[in-house]
Amino acid sequence: MHIPELSPETYRPSMHAGIDARSVGWLGGEVPRVGQVALDLVEAMRHYSAKCYHSDGYRGVHTCEVCNKGKRATSHGEFWIEWDGxxxxxxxxxxxxxEVHGYLPPAEFLAALQRKWLNERQ
Ligand SMILES: [Zn+2]
Structure with a gap:
């Protein structure tokens, strides 16, 4: 499943009706940017993924298209991180x-995540 970075298009549009939603990390077969994500931001993402996880049922198996054929990773579901509307x-x-492909999410998203994380941990 590929969705352009920060696109208002989402995997399940009905879940976000009337919401200003942006997709992040729906890569499809290519990693658009490689770089190091700060460890505290990975921790923040893990925190919010546990807190705001939405299963999409058995139909929602996502397969990593970046991995070599035959040993592709799979995962389920999505999570939401809301900040500043x-x-x-x-x-x-x-x-x-x-962790495996060195993907670096868009700077705009990482900045929002950092502000939210700092704000909510005070
Ligand atoms: Zn992979």
Whole structure:
């Protein structure tokens, strides 16, 4: 499943009716940016993925198209991170993309995540 970064298009549009949603990390077969994600931001994403996870049932198996054929990783579901009126919608597969393929999410999203994380941990 590929959705352009920060697109208002989402995997399940009915879940976000009337919401200003942005998709992050729906890579399809290519990693658009490679880089190091700060460990505290990965921790923040893990925190919110546990807190705001939405299963999409057995039909929602996501397969990593970046991995070599035959040993592709799979995951289920998505999670949401809301900040400043925007709902970022991320696949659970994003952790695999970050940890195995060195994926670096868009700077705009990482900045929003950092502000939210700092704000909510005070
Ligand atoms: Zn992979």
């Amino acid at each position: 925007i709902r970022y919608v991320l696949p659970m597969m994003i952790f695999h993309y970050i």
